[in-house]
Amino acid sequence: MGETTPFEFKFLMAGEAPRGSYVKVKEGSKDWMVAQVMEVTRSNVAYSLSAIDEENPGAKERVLGLARVIGVASGGRLEMAAAPPRPGDPVFRADDHLIEMALGLSKGNLYIGLLEGHDLKVKLDADALVQKHCSILAKTGSGKSYTAAVVLEELLEKGVALLIIDPHGEYASMKQKNSKGEFARFDVSPRGYDVTVYSPASSAAAPHADRPLRFNGRNLTAREISAMLPEDVTNSQRGVLYEAIKVLEAEGGDYGLEEIIAQAEKDSSKAKWGLIGHLEALADLGIFSGKPTGLGDLLQRGRASIIDMTGVPPDLQGMIVAKLLSDLFEARKRGRVNPGMVVVEEAHNYIPERGSGRAASTPVIRTIAAEGRKFGLGLLVISQRPARVDKNVISQCNTQIILRVTNPNDLRALSKGIEGMSSELEEEIKRLPPGTAMLVGGEIEHPVTVKVRPRKSRHGGVSTPIVGDGRADRGGKAAPPQPKGPDKRQDSGKAERKEPAGGLLRKILGK
Ligand SMILES: Nc1ncnc2c1ncn2[C@@H]1O[C@H](COP(=O)(O)OP(=O)(O)O)[C@@H](O)[C@H]1O
Ligand SMILES: [Mg+2]
Secondary structure: OOOOOOOEEEEEOOOOOOOOOEEEEEEOOOEEEEEEEEEEEEEEOOEOOOOEOOOOHHHHEEEEEEEEEEEEEEOOEEEOOOOOOOOOOOOEEOOHHHHHHHHOOOOOOEEEEEEOOOOOEEEEOHHHHHHOOEEEEOOOOOOHHHHHHHHHHHHHHOOOOEEEEEOOOOOHHHHOEOOOOOHHHHOOOOOOOOEEEEEOOOOOOOOOOOEEOOOOOOOOOHHHHHHHOOOOOOHHHHHHHHHHHHHHHHOOOOOOHHHHHHHHHOOOOOOHHHHHHHHHHHHHHOOOOOOOOOHHHHOOOOOEEEEEOOOOOHHHHHHHHHHHHHHHHHHHHOOOOOOEEEEEOOHHHHOEOOOOOOOOOHHHHHHHHHHHHHHOEEEEEEEOOHHHEOHHHHOOOOEEEEOOOOOHHHHHHHHHHOOOOOHHHHHHHHHOOOOEEEEEEOOOOOOEEEEEOOOOEOOOOOOOOOOOOOOOOOOOOOOOOOOOOOOOOOOOOHHHHOOOHHHHHHHHHOO
């Protein structure tokens, strides 16, 4: 209709072509031009503001689509359109084969969901995803953890080893099979996975963990401990640590955290107190006592190890992740552990952007983002605050999975981090319904909108109704006490979720 260009054209709709769906029109005599419907408008001259014609208004209604050209399919390849389609030519719904080819969907082996507007499976490529890292970004409640679990299920089925940093204890439910979802429509069969839950907390604080997470605490070097300390620990505090360990080493050696603390207390500078505070917090947690966890156990092919951080104070979480991932990365470099993928949930806590917090884990995660590829260690970062996650890490993520984002700062952060992000895509992202994701990068040639498939395993991130029937926490996992005190990093609303809400409310309401 009207004027067409090699970039876009308008067409009169006789059949279904909803917004977001794909259409084709002949370019010249043989090749198909593929385009995506960006806008649909309905009008009726009888009801136009200028001319009100009361005779038979229905007959004058028309539906007009605006389609954006993606390219021309020529000899199995997608090429740039050079000429506009001819006005008057018929426009058809694009067939699956053509869409797959035009969007680059046929190369993948990880089934994520169905293409919006078409019943076509969208697959990501496992190798590209693991080796070149992936991010999942969106606001709370939009389906990040759900989508992450879908990706993880697919990776496990391909035999990838996973290590999941899980601040809210919501991934343990991967053991169980899912019981609700449109399984038939999405062609999914529910199942559980081989998952081991580790907890760095004492066994009293984590009764549901399968195993404790413990590090070898004997004869740690000053460098090893320093790498665990939060970034805001000053050089003079670190100096006290180096001095203390120098003395202990000179005395011939066998020392643990307690001895380091005792030695640091002898220091005459005031700087020692900041250091001692951190060391005592570690000692209290018991992470360095007992039998150390074998690093090789943490990365096993086709299995997931979950580090359940519930009950662990936030700054200690950063220290634990720093130690764990440094040890793992070193072991991986030497080929002592399997290759695999490290998953960081609520990544803004572990790799905060400068100015929005500090964490001991930032340097090592940056290193994995930059060098992991060489050593077969992939990274999947998940966050509800794209603006507050370290840009160095996000920019290394080649595959981006974006769900609904509305915060302007976060949208701006996304636009900066993603090549080819247009203001139209931003609009699209603001409107994504829950469970619908936009995939960008990787082997996918053009951003695609996907209805994420149902999980095969049970979702553990179900929010507990605060006012309800009192059958709180169907996950069956008792909530350990959350750390008290100012905690800027818990802006997810998930801390409340873990409170067994039923009891107190029931008393108050007299039920
Ligand atoms: N693809 C999906 N299919 C079905 N339900 C979904 C899907 N994605 C999200 N949900 C629902 O939305 C809720 C919130 O998802 P979740 O992943 O926990 O959000 P968040 O982004 O905060 O991690 C879940 O409890 C789940 O019921
Ligand atoms: Mg979540």
